[in-house]
Amino acid sequence: MAHDLLPPTDMPKSKRVRRQPRAVSPSRSPEKSETGARHAVTLKVNGHTRDLELDVRTSLLDALREHLHLTGTKKGCDHGQCGACTVLLNGRRIDSCLTLAVMHDGDEVVTIEGIGSPDALHPLQSVFIEHDGFQCGYCTPGQICSAIAMLEEAKAGMPSHVTADVASAKIELTEAELRERMSGNVCRCCAYPNIIDAIREVGGGSL
C-alpha cells in the first residue's frame, strides 16, 4: 500500500514512537502527590502539548473525554473488555480506560480526532465507509485506532494466536489473522464481516 498508515502529526516520526522509559524531567515538581491531591500532567495529544491538573484517579480515557473534550474516544465497558476506548500511546494501541493519565506525563497520545477529518479521511476511515464497517458507530473510533496499530504490528512481525509458526518473520494477514488480531474490539452491532473486509482492503495479504 502506498498510504502512510500512521496518523499525520506535526512531530517527526522519531519522536513519536518511544518505547524506552526516559528519565523524569528535573524541572517538574517531585513526582509525588498525597491522597486527594491533584497532579500536574502534560500530554501530547494529536501533536499538541496539553497541560492538565488532574485527580490522580483520572483514567487516560476520562482525561481525553472529560478534560480535553475529545469525545471521539468512547467509553464502553470501562474495564478493558470492549476496546471502544482504544487510542495510540507512543504509537501503540492500548485501552485508555485501564491506565491512569498521571502515569503518562510526557507521553504522546493519538485519538481518532488526530487520525483524519471529514475532508481528509484516513484510508481506513474511507474503507470503513465504503464497506459499511459499522451500524451504530460507537465502536468505530476504537476499531480504526486499533486497526492502524494492528497493521503496524503485523509489519513488525508480531505473531498472533492463529499464526502457525510464531518464529516466522512474515505475517500473512488472512481473514483468520485479522479476526484474531482485532478481537480486542467488540462490535455490539456485529459488523465484523464488513470491518474485516474494510481492513483487508487496506492491509490484507502479505506485509
Next chain:
Amino acid sequence: MREFAYERPTDAAGAIAAGAVPGAKFICGGTNLLDLMKLEIEHPDRLVDISRLPLREIEETDDGGLRIGAHVDNASLAIDQRVRSRYPLVSQAVVSGASAQLRNKASTGGNLLQRTRCMYFYDPSSPCNKRTPGAGCSAMGGFNRFQAILGASDACIATHPSDMAVALVALDAHVQLLGPNGAEREIALRDFYPPVNETPHIETVIQPGELITHVRLPSPPPGRHHYRKVRDRASYEFALVSVAAIVSLNGETIASARIAFGGVAHRPWRSTEAEEQLVGKPATVQTFQTAADAALTSAKGRGYNDFKIPLLKRTLITTLIGLTNGERQ
C-alpha cells in the same frame, strides 16, 4: 475508585522503600490492578508507579538462557526474535491471552501477580476468602464451572488466570526479586505460589517491598513446543484448560518431556506426574493416556467443573499426539 496517594520513584531503591509502606502497591501496566481498583476490590492507600524503572530489557545469560526485565510488556516479549525462535512456547502462550491492547500494556512481572478472575472474587456482595479471610467461599457451592480441579482446598477453588506463567513454569523459569536494603533473591516459579490450604489470600511468596526485577529462563530444553488453550470463545477469553508441552524424541521413544497446565489450579500447574509417565516410554496414544491419567489422579471436580477433568486429559493427549506425530491406536 477510592482515593490514593501517587508517587513515581526514579530508582528501584526508592520504589522498594515506598512499596514497603503498609497499604502501598506497585503499579506498572495496571491492566488488572486498575480494573480491581474501579470495583474497590483493590484499594491501596498509595500507588507506587514503577513503570519507568529501567527493567524493560531482554538479555542473554551465560548459560544460553534469557533474562527478561519484569517490565517488558507482553507484546514485546511475544515478538522478541530470541523468544520466538528459542522459546516459542512463551510467544504462543502470551498471544493466546487477553487482547493486543492489553498485551501492549501488561508487564511480565504483573502477569505473574494478576489476581484470579473468579466471578465471586469479583463480586463484593459474595463472601470470598481471598477478599476477606474467613468469610467463606461462594464458589464452593456456586456456579463453579471455571474453578480449579487441582491443588484447591475447601477454602478456595479459584484459578490463576495467566497463560504466560504456564509456559514459564514448563520452562523452569525463575523469578528474581529485589527487597529492602538491596537484598536480592531468586525463586523458582514453581515455588512462587504457595499452597492454598486455609490461606488463599496469600497468593505469592513476595514479601512487603519486594520488587520483581526479572524473570530468568534457563537455556531451552530440547524438543518441540506447543501451548494449547481451550476456552469458551475462540479469542480474548481465559482458559477453561490449557496445556504447555515440550517433548523430545529419540526414535520412537520419548527422551524428555515438560508438561504444565493452566486454568485448573491456583497456580500454573507443573505436572511431574505426567512427565514421569512419558520419559523413556514409546510415543503412543496408550502412553499419553497413562500420562494423562497420572496427571489427574488427585483432581477433584466441584460440580459444574467436573468436565474439566476429562477435558484436560483429552487436551493433553491431543497436544502430545501433535508434538510427536504419535502412532494412532
